[in-house]
Amino acid sequence: MADTPEWARLSDQEVVLLARAGRETAYRELIRRYERPIFALLFRMVRDRELAEDLSQETFIKALNAIESYRPEFKFSSWIFKIANNAAIDHLRRRELDTLALDGSPHAETPEAMQATALQIGARQESPLDAVEAKELGGAIEAAIGRLRPEYRSCILLRHVEGRAYEEIAEILDLPLGTVKTYIHRARNELRQTLAHLKE
Protein backbone atom coordinates (compact mmCIF):
# COMPACT_ATOMS: atom_id res chain seq x y z
CA MET A 1 0.00 0.00 0.00
CA ALA A 2 1.38 3.38 -1.03
CA ASP A 3 0.36 5.28 2.13
CA THR A 4 1.52 2.61 4.57
CA PRO A 5 4.60 3.95 6.38
CA GLU A 6 7.55 1.73 7.10
CA TRP A 7 7.02 1.60 10.81
CA ALA A 8 10.53 0.50 11.71
CA ARG A 9 11.94 3.72 10.25
CA LEU A 10 9.60 5.98 12.22
CA SER A 11 10.43 7.33 15.65
CA ASP A 12 7.92 7.04 18.48
CA GLN A 13 7.08 10.71 18.06
CA GLU A 14 6.29 10.24 14.39
CA VAL A 15 4.09 7.23 15.13
CA VAL A 16 2.28 9.28 17.79
CA LEU A 17 1.59 11.99 15.21
CA LEU A 18 0.03 9.41 12.90
CA ALA A 19 -2.00 8.05 15.81
CA ARG A 20 -3.26 11.53 16.57
CA ALA A 21 -4.32 11.83 12.95
CA GLY A 22 -6.61 8.86 13.54
CA ARG A 23 -4.48 6.04 12.08
CA GLU A 24 -5.44 2.87 13.90
CA THR A 25 -2.34 1.10 12.57
CA ALA A 26 -0.20 3.69 14.35
CA TYR A 27 -1.86 2.80 17.65
CA ARG A 28 -1.18 -0.86 16.96
CA GLU A 29 2.45 -0.04 16.22
CA LEU A 30 2.82 1.73 19.58
CA ILE A 31 1.28 -1.28 21.32
CA ARG A 32 3.59 -3.63 19.40
CA ARG A 33 6.64 -1.60 20.46
CA TYR A 34 5.78 -1.39 24.13
CA GLU A 35 3.53 -4.32 25.06
CA ARG A 36 6.43 -6.55 26.13
CA PRO A 37 8.44 -4.08 28.24
CA ILE A 38 5.29 -2.68 29.85
CA PHE A 39 3.92 -6.12 30.59
CA ALA A 40 7.30 -7.31 31.94
CA LEU A 41 7.59 -4.29 34.23
CA LEU A 42 4.05 -4.69 35.52
CA PHE A 43 4.39 -8.44 35.95
CA ARG A 44 7.50 -8.03 38.06
CA MET A 45 5.86 -5.23 40.01
CA VAL A 46 2.64 -7.06 40.89
CA ARG A 47 3.81 -10.70 40.43
CA ASP A 48 0.52 -11.89 38.99
CA ARG A 49 0.15 -12.64 35.28
CA GLU A 50 -3.58 -11.89 34.99
CA LEU A 51 -3.32 -8.75 37.01
CA ALA A 52 -0.27 -7.62 35.04
CA GLU A 53 -2.21 -8.13 31.84
CA ASP A 54 -5.16 -6.13 33.17
CA LEU A 55 -2.84 -3.32 34.27
CA SER A 56 -1.06 -3.41 30.91
CA GLN A 57 -4.39 -3.03 29.14
CA GLU A 58 -5.32 -0.19 31.48
CA THR A 59 -1.97 1.48 30.76
CA PHE A 60 -2.37 1.32 26.98
CA ILE A 61 -6.01 2.39 27.05
CA LYS A 62 -5.12 5.38 29.22
CA ALA A 63 -2.24 6.26 26.93
CA LEU A 64 -4.26 5.91 23.75
CA ASN A 65 -7.22 7.87 25.10
CA ALA A 66 -4.92 10.63 26.31
CA ILE A 67 -2.60 10.68 23.29
CA GLU A 68 -3.56 14.32 22.64
CA SER A 69 -2.05 15.32 25.98
CA TYR A 70 1.31 13.67 25.21
CA ARG A 71 4.01 16.30 24.67
CA PRO A 72 6.44 15.24 21.90
CA GLU A 73 9.41 17.01 23.50
CA PHE A 74 9.47 14.18 26.05
CA LYS A 75 10.26 10.54 25.26
CA PHE A 76 7.18 8.47 24.57
CA SER A 77 8.76 5.58 26.48
CA SER A 78 9.07 7.75 29.60
CA TRP A 79 5.44 8.78 29.29
CA ILE A 80 4.05 5.27 28.91
CA PHE A 81 6.34 3.80 31.59
CA LYS A 82 5.14 6.54 33.92
CA ILE A 83 1.51 5.56 33.29
CA ALA A 84 2.37 1.88 33.84
CA ASN A 85 4.34 2.53 37.01
CA ASN A 86 1.54 4.70 38.41
CA ALA A 87 -0.95 1.92 37.67
CA ALA A 88 1.24 -0.60 39.48
CA ILE A 89 1.93 1.63 42.48
CA ASP A 90 -1.76 2.55 42.78
CA HIS A 91 -2.64 -1.12 42.74
CA LEU A 92 0.02 -2.04 45.30
CA ARG A 93 -1.13 0.74 47.57
CA ARG A 94 -4.71 -0.46 47.33
CA ARG A 95 -3.80 -4.03 48.08
CA GLU A 96 -0.44 -4.79 49.55
CA LEU A 97 0.89 -8.06 48.22
CA ASP A 98 3.24 -9.84 50.54
CA THR A 99 3.29 -13.31 49.00
CA LEU A 100 5.55 -14.25 46.13
CA ALA A 101 3.79 -15.41 43.00
CA LEU A 102 6.53 -17.52 41.45
CA ASP A 103 4.20 -20.47 41.85
CA GLY A 104 1.27 -18.58 40.41
CA SER A 105 -1.18 -15.89 41.36
CA PRO A 106 -2.00 -15.66 45.07
CA HIS A 107 -5.63 -15.58 43.95
CA ALA A 108 -5.39 -18.80 41.93
CA GLU A 109 -7.39 -21.51 43.61
CA THR A 110 -6.75 -24.57 41.43
CA PRO A 111 -3.44 -26.12 40.28
CA GLU A 112 -4.38 -25.26 36.66
CA ALA A 113 -4.94 -21.63 37.60
CA MET A 114 -1.64 -21.57 39.47
CA GLN A 115 0.15 -23.02 36.44
CA ALA A 116 -1.55 -20.55 34.11
CA THR A 117 -0.59 -17.56 36.24
CA ALA A 118 2.92 -18.74 37.14
CA LEU A 119 5.98 -16.78 36.13
CA GLN A 120 7.52 -18.27 32.98
CA ILE A 121 11.27 -18.44 33.41
CA GLY A 122 13.97 -19.57 31.03
CA ALA A 123 12.55 -18.31 27.77
CA ARG A 124 15.94 -17.26 26.41
CA GLN A 125 17.83 -20.46 27.24
CA GLU A 126 18.85 -23.18 24.86
CA SER A 127 19.91 -26.46 26.44
CA PRO A 128 17.81 -28.30 29.07
CA LEU A 129 20.70 -28.14 31.56
CA ASP A 130 21.07 -24.41 31.00
CA ALA A 131 17.33 -24.03 31.38
CA VAL A 132 17.28 -25.84 34.73
CA GLU A 133 20.23 -23.81 36.02
CA ALA A 134 18.77 -20.57 34.75
CA LYS A 135 15.38 -21.40 36.18
CA GLU A 136 16.94 -21.87 39.60
CA LEU A 137 18.97 -18.69 39.34
CA GLY A 138 16.20 -16.76 37.60
CA GLY A 139 13.72 -17.93 40.22
CA ALA A 140 16.01 -16.71 42.98
CA ILE A 141 16.48 -13.29 41.43
CA GLU A 142 12.77 -12.96 40.64
CA ALA A 143 12.02 -13.85 44.26
CA ALA A 144 14.62 -11.36 45.48
CA ILE A 145 13.10 -8.62 43.28
CA GLY A 146 9.71 -9.50 44.70
CA ARG A 147 10.98 -8.83 48.22
CA LEU A 148 12.14 -5.31 47.40
CA ARG A 149 10.08 -2.27 48.29
CA PRO A 150 7.91 -1.22 45.30
CA GLU A 151 9.92 2.00 44.76
CA TYR A 152 13.19 0.07 44.74
CA ARG A 153 11.64 -2.51 42.45
CA SER A 154 10.54 0.12 39.89
CA CYS A 155 13.98 1.71 39.93
CA ILE A 156 16.00 -1.49 39.61
CA LEU A 157 13.75 -2.93 36.89
CA LEU A 158 13.83 0.24 34.84
CA ARG A 159 17.59 0.53 35.23
CA HIS A 160 18.86 -3.02 34.81
CA VAL A 161 16.05 -4.81 32.99
CA GLU A 162 14.81 -2.03 30.72
CA GLY A 163 18.19 -0.30 30.49
CA ARG A 164 16.83 3.21 31.12
CA ALA A 165 19.14 6.07 32.05
CA TYR A 166 19.04 7.49 35.57
CA GLU A 167 17.64 10.78 34.28
CA GLU A 168 14.81 9.02 32.46
CA ILE A 169 13.99 6.94 35.55
CA ALA A 170 13.83 10.14 37.60
CA GLU A 171 11.42 11.56 35.02
CA ILE A 172 9.30 8.41 34.92
CA LEU A 173 9.03 8.11 38.69
CA ASP A 174 8.88 11.85 39.42
CA LEU A 175 11.80 11.52 41.81
CA PRO A 176 14.98 13.57 42.23
CA LEU A 177 17.99 12.07 40.46
CA GLY A 178 19.83 11.55 43.75
CA THR A 179 16.90 9.60 45.18
CA VAL A 180 16.82 7.34 42.11
CA LYS A 181 20.54 6.61 42.51
CA THR A 182 20.10 5.89 46.21
CA TYR A 183 17.15 3.55 45.55
CA ILE A 184 19.11 1.65 42.91
CA HIS A 185 22.16 1.27 45.15
CA ARG A 186 20.00 0.11 48.05
CA ALA A 187 18.10 -2.29 45.82
CA ARG A 188 21.35 -3.78 44.52
CA ASN A 189 22.59 -4.09 48.11
CA GLU A 190 19.45 -5.91 49.14
CA LEU A 191 19.66 -8.19 46.12
CA ARG A 192 23.32 -8.88 46.91
CA GLN A 193 22.44 -9.87 50.46
CA THR A 194 19.45 -11.96 49.39
CA LEU A 195 21.43 -13.77 46.69
CA ALA A 196 24.58 -14.22 48.79
CA HIS A 197 23.84 -17.92 49.32
CA LEU A 198 24.04 -18.57 45.56
CA LYS A 199 27.69 -17.48 45.52
CA GLU A 200 28.64 -19.98 48.21
Add this chain to the structure above:
Amino acid sequence: MTPVPGPHLTPDDLDAWLTGALASAAQDHLTQCPACRDRAETEREIAALLGALPLMSPTAGFADRVMARGTVPEPFSVGSLLSVRARIFATRRTTALAAGLLVLVVGSMAGSIVWTLGHRETLAAFGGWLVTQAGQAAWLGVRGVASNFIEQPWFAGLKSLAGSPSRLGLASALAMVAYLGGVLAFRRLLALPTQQVARAGV
Protein backbone atom coordinates in the same frame (compact mmCIF):
# COMPACT_ATOMS: atom_id res chain seq x y z
CA MET B 1 52.31 -4.76 51.98
CA THR B 2 51.79 -1.77 49.66
CA PRO B 3 49.09 0.65 50.77
CA VAL B 4 45.98 0.78 48.55
CA PRO B 5 45.79 4.17 46.78
CA GLY B 6 42.78 6.42 47.28
CA PRO B 7 39.47 5.89 49.09
CA HIS B 8 37.17 2.90 48.61
CA LEU B 9 34.77 3.03 45.68
CA THR B 10 31.50 4.89 46.20
CA PRO B 11 28.17 3.65 44.79
CA ASP B 12 28.60 6.20 41.99
CA ASP B 13 32.03 4.74 41.23
CA LEU B 14 30.50 1.27 41.07
CA ASP B 15 27.89 2.56 38.61
CA ALA B 16 30.62 4.13 36.54
CA TRP B 17 32.54 0.85 36.62
CA LEU B 18 29.48 -1.09 35.45
CA THR B 19 29.18 1.21 32.44
CA GLY B 20 32.93 1.19 31.79
CA ALA B 21 33.37 4.83 32.74
CA LEU B 22 35.37 4.57 35.96
CA ALA B 23 37.93 7.33 36.54
CA SER B 24 41.57 6.21 36.32
CA ALA B 25 42.32 7.03 40.00
CA ALA B 26 39.41 4.88 41.12
CA GLN B 27 40.49 2.19 38.65
CA ASP B 28 43.94 2.14 40.28
CA HIS B 29 42.29 1.67 43.65
CA LEU B 30 40.06 -1.10 42.31
CA THR B 31 42.96 -3.13 40.93
CA GLN B 32 44.69 -3.10 44.32
CA CYS B 33 41.77 -3.32 46.77
CA PRO B 34 40.39 -6.88 47.14
CA ALA B 35 37.29 -5.67 49.05
CA CYS B 36 36.28 -3.21 46.34
CA ARG B 37 37.07 -5.74 43.61
CA ASP B 38 34.85 -8.32 45.28
CA ARG B 39 32.07 -5.77 45.70
CA ALA B 40 32.35 -4.63 42.09
CA GLU B 41 32.26 -8.20 40.78
CA THR B 42 29.14 -8.91 42.83
CA GLU B 43 27.49 -5.79 41.45
CA ARG B 44 28.37 -6.90 37.95
CA GLU B 45 26.90 -10.35 38.58
CA ILE B 46 23.67 -8.84 39.88
CA ALA B 47 23.42 -6.45 36.95
CA ALA B 48 24.06 -9.38 34.57
CA LEU B 49 21.40 -11.50 36.31
CA LEU B 50 18.89 -8.68 36.04
CA GLY B 51 19.78 -8.04 32.42
CA ALA B 52 19.32 -11.73 31.60
CA LEU B 53 15.83 -11.98 33.06
CA PRO B 54 13.48 -13.60 30.55
CA LEU B 55 11.48 -11.51 28.14
CA MET B 56 7.78 -11.74 28.76
CA SER B 57 4.76 -11.10 26.60
CA PRO B 58 1.08 -10.70 27.33
CA THR B 59 -1.21 -13.36 25.91
CA ALA B 60 -2.01 -13.41 22.19
CA GLY B 61 -4.52 -10.84 20.98
CA PHE B 62 -3.44 -8.22 23.51
CA ALA B 63 -3.43 -5.41 20.93
CA ASP B 64 -6.93 -6.36 19.74
CA ARG B 65 -8.25 -6.28 23.28
CA VAL B 66 -6.72 -2.85 23.87
CA MET B 67 -8.03 -1.49 20.58
CA ALA B 68 -11.52 -2.82 21.36
CA ARG B 69 -11.58 -0.84 24.60
CA GLY B 70 -9.70 2.29 23.49
CA THR B 71 -11.03 5.15 21.38
CA VAL B 72 -9.20 6.22 18.26
CA PRO B 73 -9.93 9.92 17.73
CA GLU B 74 -11.29 10.71 14.29
CA PRO B 75 -9.81 13.83 12.66
CA PHE B 76 -12.44 16.23 11.26
CA SER B 77 -13.59 15.16 7.82
CA VAL B 78 -16.83 14.56 5.96
CA GLY B 79 -16.43 10.91 6.94
CA SER B 80 -16.19 11.80 10.62
CA LEU B 81 -19.60 13.48 10.38
CA LEU B 82 -21.08 10.04 9.84
CA SER B 83 -20.43 9.21 13.47
CA VAL B 84 -22.26 12.41 14.52
CA ARG B 85 -25.19 11.38 12.32
CA ALA B 86 -25.17 7.93 13.87
CA ARG B 87 -25.30 9.46 17.36
CA ILE B 88 -28.19 11.76 16.42
CA PHE B 89 -30.25 8.93 15.04
CA ALA B 90 -29.23 6.47 17.76
CA THR B 91 -32.55 6.69 19.68
CA ARG B 92 -35.87 8.49 19.25
CA ARG B 93 -35.02 10.72 22.16
CA THR B 94 -31.71 11.94 20.65
CA THR B 95 -33.45 12.48 17.29
CA ALA B 96 -36.25 14.50 18.94
CA LEU B 97 -33.72 16.53 20.92
CA ALA B 98 -31.68 17.32 17.82
CA ALA B 99 -34.84 18.24 15.85
CA GLY B 100 -36.02 20.53 18.68
CA LEU B 101 -32.64 22.31 18.78
CA LEU B 102 -32.69 22.76 15.01
CA VAL B 103 -36.24 24.23 15.04
CA LEU B 104 -35.25 26.61 17.87
CA VAL B 105 -32.11 27.90 16.11
CA VAL B 106 -33.68 28.22 12.62
CA GLY B 107 -36.93 29.72 14.04
CA SER B 108 -35.01 32.34 16.06
CA MET B 109 -32.96 33.38 13.04
CA ALA B 110 -36.02 33.61 10.76
CA GLY B 111 -38.01 35.57 13.36
CA SER B 112 -35.14 38.02 13.80
CA ILE B 113 -34.88 38.66 10.06
CA VAL B 114 -38.65 39.13 9.62
CA TRP B 115 -38.91 41.58 12.57
CA THR B 116 -35.95 43.63 11.26
CA LEU B 117 -37.52 43.95 7.81
CA GLY B 118 -40.87 45.06 9.24
CA HIS B 119 -39.51 47.66 11.70
CA ARG B 120 -36.88 49.58 9.75
CA GLU B 121 -38.12 53.05 10.94
CA THR B 122 -38.07 51.96 14.57
CA LEU B 123 -34.52 50.63 14.22
CA ALA B 124 -33.36 53.86 12.44
CA ALA B 125 -34.93 56.05 15.18
CA PHE B 126 -33.30 53.95 17.91
CA GLY B 127 -29.91 54.23 16.15
CA GLY B 128 -30.22 58.05 15.93
CA TRP B 129 -31.18 58.35 19.60
CA LEU B 130 -28.21 56.16 20.56
CA VAL B 131 -25.74 58.36 18.60
CA THR B 132 -27.15 61.57 20.18
CA GLN B 133 -26.89 60.15 23.68
CA ALA B 134 -23.31 58.99 23.10
CA GLY B 135 -22.27 62.42 21.73
CA GLN B 136 -23.80 64.24 24.71
CA ALA B 137 -22.07 61.93 27.17
CA ALA B 138 -18.70 62.46 25.44
CA TRP B 139 -19.10 66.27 25.45
CA LEU B 140 -20.00 66.29 29.12
CA GLY B 141 -16.89 64.23 29.85
CA VAL B 142 -14.59 66.62 27.97
CA ARG B 143 -16.10 69.65 29.74
CA GLY B 144 -15.68 67.98 33.14
CA VAL B 145 -12.00 67.21 32.50
CA ALA B 146 -11.31 70.75 31.19
CA SER B 147 -12.95 72.51 34.16
CA ASN B 148 -11.09 70.24 36.57
CA PHE B 149 -7.83 71.13 34.81
CA ILE B 150 -8.49 74.89 34.99
CA GLU B 151 -9.22 74.74 38.70
CA GLN B 152 -5.80 73.25 39.53
CA PRO B 153 -3.38 75.62 41.49
CA TRP B 154 -0.54 75.16 38.96
CA PHE B 155 -2.75 76.12 36.00
CA ALA B 156 -1.92 79.87 36.38
CA GLY B 157 1.86 79.16 36.09
CA LEU B 158 1.31 77.06 33.01
CA LYS B 159 -0.82 79.77 31.47
CA SER B 160 1.91 82.42 32.04
CA LEU B 161 4.47 80.03 30.47
CA ALA B 162 2.32 79.78 27.38
CA GLY B 163 2.20 83.60 27.30
CA SER B 164 5.94 83.91 26.60
CA PRO B 165 7.01 82.22 23.29
CA SER B 166 10.69 81.85 24.32
CA ARG B 167 9.89 80.13 27.63
CA LEU B 168 7.30 77.95 25.89
CA GLY B 169 9.91 76.92 23.30
CA LEU B 170 12.46 76.10 26.02
CA ALA B 171 9.97 74.02 28.00
CA SER B 172 8.89 72.17 24.84
CA ALA B 173 12.54 71.44 23.94
CA LEU B 174 13.25 70.13 27.47
CA ALA B 175 10.12 67.94 27.35
CA MET B 176 11.16 66.59 23.93
CA VAL B 177 14.70 65.76 25.15
CA ALA B 178 13.28 63.96 28.22
CA TYR B 179 10.85 62.02 26.01
CA LEU B 180 13.58 60.94 23.56
CA GLY B 181 15.87 59.93 26.43
CA GLY B 182 13.09 57.82 27.88
CA VAL B 183 12.39 56.13 24.52
CA LEU B 184 16.11 55.31 24.02
CA ALA B 185 16.46 53.90 27.52
CA PHE B 186 13.32 51.80 27.06
CA ARG B 187 14.53 50.39 23.70
CA ARG B 188 17.84 49.46 25.28
CA LEU B 189 16.07 47.64 28.06
CA LEU B 190 13.90 45.70 25.64
CA ALA B 191 16.69 44.86 23.11
CA LEU B 192 17.64 41.15 22.80
CA PRO B 193 21.26 40.27 23.66
CA THR B 194 23.44 40.16 20.53
CA GLN B 195 25.97 37.71 22.02
CA GLN B 196 25.28 34.10 23.05
CA VAL B 197 25.45 33.47 26.76
CA ALA B 198 27.83 30.63 27.59
CA ARG B 199 26.03 27.41 28.64
CA ALA B 200 26.68 26.20 32.13
CA GLY B 201 28.45 22.86 32.20
CA VAL B 202 26.44 19.91 33.57
